[in-house]
Amino acid sequence: MRIGELSKRTGVSPRSLRYYEDQGLLTSSRSDAGQRHYSDAAVQRVSLIRQLLEAGLSSRVIATVLPCVDDPGDLDVAEETFRAMMRERDRIDAEIAHLIETRDALDVLVRANSRHRAELSTAREPVAREV
Secondary structure, eight states: OBHHHHHHHHTOOHHHHHHHHHTTSOOOEEOTTOOEEOOTHHHHHHHHHHHHHHTTOOHHHHHHHHHHHHOTTOHHHHHHHHHHHHHHHHHHHHHHHHHHHHHHHHHHHHHHHHHHHHHHHHHHSOOOOOO
């Protein structure tokens, strides 16, 4: 199938499909006129790439993981894939820890601002005059 058909079947833009190919995530053959042609298996491949991207993996990490899908019986590939996934998991854990620290720091500021706003609102209350 040509790139337009693959795009329709996957919901992924032709530009993204070309990017996947440039990154080594997807392959095609070329016609004599230079048009890209993809196998039917490309639909599943694009779906897997999208899932991995949506999970937060970069195209570089995905390129490391995909050989395990392509050759599941190769122990060396499986080991490298495992190491890549563990590095990515460690990166995500570090990012989560940083986000938690950032949220906690923001919570301190929110509490301080809430106290300040409460003080301002009580200072603005009109004083009752005796008649």
